[in-house]
Amino acid sequence: MKPIIVHVTVNGKPIPFEIDSGATCTLISRQTFNQLSTGSSIPQLYHSNIKLSTWGQTSVLKVIGKFHAQVSYNGTTAKLPVLVGEENGPNLLGRNWFQPLRISIHGLNQLSAQNDAHGDDFAPTYMDLPAVTGVGTGRYNGPPIHLELKPNTRPIYHRARPVPFALKTRMEDAINHNVEKGIWVPMPYAESWATAIVPVERKGAGALRLCGAYNTTVNLSLSTDS
DSSP, X not given: XXXXXXXXXXXXXXXXXXXXXXXXXXEEEHHXXXXXXXXXXXXXXXXXXXXXXXXXXXXXXXXXXXXXXXXXXXXXXXXXXXXXXXXXXXXXEOGGGTTTTTOEEOSSSOEEOSOOTTOOOOHHHHHTOHHHHSSSOOOOOSSOOXXXXXXXXXXXXXXXXXXXXXXXXXXXXXXXXXXXXXXXXXXXXXXXXXXXEEEEEOTTTOOEEEEEOGGGTGGGXXXXXX
């Protein structure tokens, strides 16, 4: 899929960035840093202990330092941290810049940003995904998602929680709905992991939204970003 590119002003200079919702930090290349270092204003580079890796942790991205920059996008200005990478790859706008610059992502592969002055066109990117933007429930058809677990993790099995009698019928309807739509796949038994379902009432809808209590199972064993 074509990457989503936005142009952000960094220390007074327009810099192209690739939106990366999977990146916790914003990263620019050494080449871009050299462009920002021309003229009278040279960013002061500080040492950084942050370690970055590519998707699936197949390789490590070497970070040579960090600095704080005056950043502007669509009329919003903020002083934000920037990491500088050794390689001359694309500049990545990570999640730590989303809130300060008022950039938000709703659902899957849909970016919301107001009137980019450089004419960045988001529409063709997600309109080419009818399985996501069409009628009904979208479905992820990419490669399997890998969750990195802490070393020596043991599976956690939680039994189903008791359901109040007043919610039993609606909960069964919600489960059947998810199965019929292909959202859930019935399993005859849990091989290792099992997470309890938490029913949440939808305001004014009369239906239930079913959530997994993953904070008591797999979330406890996930390796977090450093």
